[in-house]
Amino acid sequence: MNRTTLSLIAGATALAAVTGFAALSAPDAPGTDTAAEAAAQLPVERTSLLCPAPSTSDLAETSYTSFTPVTKGTGSGGKAELREADEASADAPAGGEDKGDGKGKDGGKSGEDKPANPVLTPKEPGKPVTGDSSGGDAPALVGTADGRFAPGWTVQETTEVAAGTGRGLQGVNCTAPDTDFWFPGASTDADRTDYVHLTNPDDSAAVVDIELYGKDGALKSAVGEGITVPPHSSEPVLLSTLTGERQTDLTVHVNVRSGRVGAAVQALDDKLGGDWLAASADPSGSLVLPGIPKDATSVRLIALTPGDADADLKVRLASPSGLITPAGHETVHVKGGMTAAVDLGDVTRGEAGSLVLTPTDRSVPVVAALRVVRGKGDKQETGFIPATRPVGTRATSADNSGKGSTLSLTAPGAAATVKVTASAGSEGGTPVSKTYTIKAGTTQDIEPPAPGGLKGTYALTVETVSGGPVYGARTLTASEDGVPAFTVQTLPDDRGTVAVPEADEDLSVLQR
Numbered sequence: 001m002n003r004t005t006l007s008l009i010a011g012a013t014a015l016a017a018v019t020g021f022a023a024l025s026a027p028d029a030p031g032t033d034t035a036a037e038a039a040a041q042l043p044v045e046r047t048s049l050l051c052p053a054p055s056t057s058d059l060a061e062t063s064y065t066s067f068t069p070v071t072k073g074t075g076s077g078g079k080a081e082l083r084e085a086d087e088a089s090a091d092a093p094a095g096g097e098d099k100g101d102g103k104g105k106d107g108g109k110s111g112e113d114k115p116a117n118p119v120l121t122p123k124e125p126g127k128p129v130t131g132d133s134s135g136g137d138a139p140a141l142v143g144t145a146d147g148r149f150a151p152g153w154t155v156q157e158t159t160e161v162a163a164g165t166g167r168g169l170q171g172v173n174c175t176a177p178d179t180d181f182w183f184p185g186a187s188t189d190a191d192r193t194d195y196v197h198l199t200n201p202d203d204s205a206a207v208v209d210i211e212l213y214g215k216d217g218a219l220k221s222a223v224g225e226g227i228t229v230p231p232h233s234s235e236p237v238l239l240s241t242l243t244g245e246r247q248t249d250l251t252v253h254v255n256v257r258s259g260r261v262g263a264a265v266q267a268l269d270d271k272l273g274g275d276w277l278a279a280s281a282d283p284s285g286s287l288v289l290p291g292i293p294k295d296a297t298s299v300r301l302i303a304l305t306p307g308d309a310d311a312d313l314k315v316r317l318a319s320p321s322g323l324i325t326p327a328g329h330e331t332v333h334v335k336g337g338m339t340a341a342v343d344l345g346d347v348t349r350g351e352a353g354s355l356v357l358t359p360t361d362r363s364v365p366v367v368a369a370l371r372v373v374r375g376k377g378d379k380q381e382t383g384f385i386p387a388t389r390p391v392g393t394r395a396t397s398a399d400n401s402g403k404g405s406t407l408s409l410t411a412p413g414a415a416a417t418v419k420v421t422a423s424a425g426s427e428g429g430t431p432v433s434k435t436y437t438i439k440a441g442t443t444q445d446i447e448p449p450a451p452g453g454l455k456g457t458y459a460l461t462v463e464t465v466s467g468g469p470v471y472g473a474r475t476l477t478a479s480e481d482g483v484p485a486f487t488v489q490t491l492p493d494d495r496g497t498v499a500v501p502e503a504d505e506d507l508s509v510l511q512r
Contacts, residue, residue: 040500043496044498048145051064051140052197055166060138062132062133062157062159063131063157063158064130064131065399066080066129066155068126068153068154069396069421069459074150077147078150080143082121083119084119086234122149126424128424130457152494154174156172160480166193168485169478169486170274175278175279177199177262180256182367185249187247191269191270194239195236197266199233199234201260204259205229205258206228206259207256208229210224210237213337249341251304252265264276264277264279273380273382276487278384283365286358286359287368288354288412289354290409290473291408291443291473291490292385294445298343299370300371302340302341303367303368305334305337309336310364311333311359314330315344317353318410318443319352320351321442353443368387369387374484380483390469390493391464393497394461394463397474398457401457404476405448405475405477408472409438409471411441411442411467411471416438416466417438417464418463419465420460421449422450422460423459423461426458427456429451432451448474476488476489
């Protein structure tokens with residue numbers, strides 16, 4: 001693989017939702033009266049997203065699936081579309097053939113002064129659209145959605161690489177731009193080629209610092225400071241160029257000084273395949289890492305506490321029968337500012353499982369991720385599971401087919417009931433919904449319901465009906481020459497609605 005060309009085509013992911021005069025409100029202490037208590041939950045009005053350049057391999061085959069769930073109160077207007085991230089440098093379409101679903105051969109721009117045509121354009125909420133590209137020249141994609149297409153807009157990028165570094169199945173959700181990202185599970189080991197992809201979706205340059213934390217603390221590197229990401233562009237940074245130290249387990253911290261970026265780590269292994277490493281949930285004293293494949297042959301926990309204080313965490317596995325403490329791994333000690341790694345082996349032992357981390361004493365904020373391996377010998381594949389937020393009101397996973405998809409749901413505290421809806425298929429089919437009860441402290445692997453008369457791919461929407469918090473993940477699997485390829489995407493709340501406080505007086509006279 002010619003890795004030096006990556007800087008020309010790489011991208012990162014970002015997905016953000018905004019709405020006029022609306023704000024997400026943090027929870028208040030019990031018993032307090034706030035305006036948020038009387039606020040109405042209204043759909044967001046605009047969403048923006050970026051998808052990373054999928055691969056530099058000539059053998060790469062990438063599919064994109066775009067889906068917006070139907071949301072009440074959105075009206076009838078709006079649209080959603082994806083374009084090449086840097087249209088100024090794009091002189092060709094992203095590739096693929098027209099499937100009659102919004103992605104065609106004429107996706108590139110026809111002249112210097114004309115913007116590129118959309119690469120992928122959904123026609124209506126509730127029905128996915130798909131597109132594909134081949135080879136290593138597919139660029140990063142940038143998109144916006146407004147009106148009825150904005151709430152919960154989800155795009156899945158899935159790439160199959162037949163051979164070479166990172167071979168196997170690589171998947172990533174296009175996620176929110178932000179100013180702070182933590183990636184436990186990266187590496188500068190000899191067999192690993194890890195890039196952190198940065199994408200700036202805005203009209204002004206962003207300035208970014210990349211910090212690396214190894215087993216002994218922060219690694220010295222002046223190269224990672226003050227990285228400029230030009231407007232509407234993608235920049236990959238090879239981690240091994242930021243430090244001369246070989247570290248098996250690293251935590252990458254992306255801190256944005258000005259502007260905002262989307263960020264994701266592409267972790268490629270010479271022997272164990274590769275996948276995208278999404279950012280961990282914000283530092284917290286308790287974390288849930290859902291959806292460990294039941295046939296995982298190796299599970300490695302990587303954790304870091306960003307501050308100076310040490311963290312002592314209780315390690316438990318939410319299995320189908322309840323919470324279990326893995327023998328020999330009852331707790332893990334994480335020194336302040338140092339990356340800790342623990343090999344848990346085949347901790348699931350053939351059953352569905354999710355890892356639950358809680359403080360043994362005082363709570364110290366921690367970030368964490370799992371590196372998961374399936375297969376044996378030279379037929380192994382790697383995937384990653386970061387700590388994630390709960391499903392909350394609603395979460396969505398796109399790019400499901402009639403086979404090869406597993407939905408994993410866990411309720412680490414109280415029991416919960418969820419509704420799972422399979423959307424219409426991208427080429428035909430009728431939606432189907434089923435309700436599941438997840439017992440307290442358990443994980444259930446569910447073969448997802450499929451639309452009636454399914455043609456093409458479909459999306460799964462998970463909604464919390466009652467009970468305690470539910471965490472979820474979706475696993476896609478494929479087999480290539482005996483390699484058990486897979487990729488896992490977590491299912492955090494899509495934040496498709498925001499709280500809008502009721503006005504106490506008519507402010508229309510202030511409008512201009």
